[in-house]
Amino acid sequence: MSEQQEEVAKDRTAVELFAGGGGLAMAVQNAGFRPLLFNEVARWACETLAVKADRVPPKQRPPIPEPGQRPPLVEGDIQKLDMSYLADAGVDVLAGGPPCQPFSLGGIAKGDEDKRNMFPQMFKAIRQIRPKAVICENVRGLLRPSFAPYFEYILRELELPFEEREPESTWQEHDATLRERIEQAKTDPKKRYVVRAIPVNAADYGVPQIRHRVIIVAFRSDLPVDMDAFEDSVKRTEYSETALIRSMLGLGEDDYWGRHPNIPDHVRQRVLARLPETPPADDGKKPWRTLRDAIAGVCAGGKALPPITDDLLDRTDHDLGGFTDHIGWPDARIYDGHTPNELDRPAKTVKAGVHGVPGGESVMLLDERVRDKSAPDGWRYKHRYMTVRETARVMTFPDEVKLAGPRGEQMRQLGNAVPVLLGEVFAKAVAAALDKAENCK
Template sequence: MAEQLDVSAGRTCVELFAGGGGLAMAVERAGFRPLLFNEIDRRACETLAHKAEAYEVGGERPPIPGPGERPPLLMGDIRKVDFDYLKGHVDVLAGGPPCQPFSLGGIAKGDEDDRNGFPHMFRAVREMEPKAVICENVRGLLRPSFKPYFDYIKRELSLPFEQRKDGSTWRDHDEVLRHLLETNAVDPHERYDVMHFPVNAADYGVPQIRNRVFIVAFRCDLRINRKRFRQLVKPRFSEASLHEHMIDGSYWARHPEVPREVRGRVMARIPQQPLLRSDAERLLPWRTLRDAIKGIDGQEPLPPVERLDRKEHNLGGFTDHIGWPDARIYPGHTPNELDRPAKTVKAGVHGVPGGESVLLLDDGTHRYMTVRETARVMTFPDDWALAGPRGEKMRQLGNAVPVLLGQVFASAVATVLEEAERPR
């Protein structure tokens, strides 16, 4: 994991496109005090409202909270929010702009799609002038067909104060940005140093295969150590190490309940001579779905699901741990396996393809994953309450940033900001 650092209680953050709160939780865990959340989805707002004071967009301007005070939640369209009042108060601006324009699962219209949230993120940067920006999005942004626009996104974040003129195309604006970056004629206070990182959440301790891209930017006048930041966000977990732990028996020692025949099937599928590294280079093993259900980082094991119905009951005192009937598997719709990281949790607004929400049990039967199991796969804490019916809760989780993944990047931001601002 990224190195942890005690940051000043005065460090602050703002979270846009906050959704169910995954990235917001990660940034707060890294030591940043939230000044504002913004979200438009009604159910996600209900989830966030248990820790924030709710205000309607277009109503009164929320106050800037002091230490120990509940942050405000602006509920509504980001296009109607004025962020000028936060200028000079924000260390980190974080958010996951809507990804449907770039998702492989969507219509992939990119810049032409009016759901593209990046222009609104950049306006917030201009109005707040944060020290750092953290954006998370789908890996589809890196597809060859989107590469020119992705490069433009990074240049636009580099020079957020150079606004696109009305009526001009993004390509016209990109030419202006290219020229300014080449001539280096912009005040460092109005220019950002931008980096991007393709990631698989499993490589950061999340029990899920989830390929995403992080875009991180620092205001140039801060002179952040780029090499140091890249070192802090390097992956610390690997599939090869998981295989090594299975071969040497340490994985199975953590799970003595696994039947011998199940263990045999798993071992028959993995390389029996994985690439071994020196102790100094050895990574931690990927965490599996079985690890998540049993509990990671001090969590209590989830009790087994013994009945499948749609009635509200919470097993062992865990909320949202409810067996859901009618799961199916068939070619192209295969279930999650316990001894692998889970498949990517998807929002599934129009139904989840591929079996991502189905779980294969040791006895050969299968069922839908509970909301609580899915939340664990997203590394949400067990006491985080999601609002709405099951489908809405699963959608919030599918749209979220895994908390542990976001925390690695937010903690690294905290570290390099603290180091850059120490007296020299």
């Protein structure tokens, strides 16, 4: 009888830049990548990361951790960070979400001229580290027609990151050079990447939130990665609005109202009244997860969060069920352009805020209602701010993750993060693509 050797799991490694509160970092680790380095500049995000990482003193070269050791955390400006010591470490994945304010619909939208544009630092890191793959998340604003030429330039820079831009040249001049080099196709395969940009809605991946983003993935071109197969794998989403509508109409095996039997009838009727009269055809997918699902623990298979009643809206931690940061906050308002989240829909996009007002839109409509003569039907639904823990669940952060800082800074970390579940889908697909490519070599 022939001996069968047990397959040894690969020691996959990752570097995380612009790590923030750790959403993408958790996703990459959940996919089996061991972190070699975290970098972040924001004070409170660093405090959050420091729970599972070791700070490196300024100007000291970070150590390369062995399996089982805590990764180093370099706190500070990435422009001052030299990562060339990792060139021979065989880094599998470089992951990060460069600050998105230059491209966000809610930001100033100065585009490539904005000093907060950190894409050049991603390209510098690629030159220094030479990772096998890159995962980069950013806002959908990158895809706006007004930014299309510059976004295409970003993708070409990622394809040829070793073709550095001259300090005095414009991006248009550098883009012309890149186009010429790409057409020549003479670049060393280890210095060239194959790139795909994939628009996503996090709700389609089981995240209880409407969050439109673009995920950019690149593989080093010396690796025989089947890019079409990779893209197909991450685009085959499991969740849909169609399936949510059908579950609310009592069609199929997933009964939304059966999952939430204590919803008041007037809420149920309000939700059903806006559904289409003709049921959509079955698409074979699972229902979008809703804010109510997140609070009830359906998404993560956890416990339901205790309710926040009016008497708990006092900024005080009442230790409700032992959940951290499940704290009521007073004075939530609804006004034009500031509409609330509804429990029976995926939450609106969690935002980091503009001009220092993080989480300003995190208001939710409740099941309770009160008489109001000014309302069309004589009733007004009550509302309140979402707690940090509820918002963390919407971002699919595990309940055990404690975010550092005051409420505003916690919400800022969440608004800047990648939903863990969304990032995990892409990180697992990257790991699978690398495994297949390396087995073919």
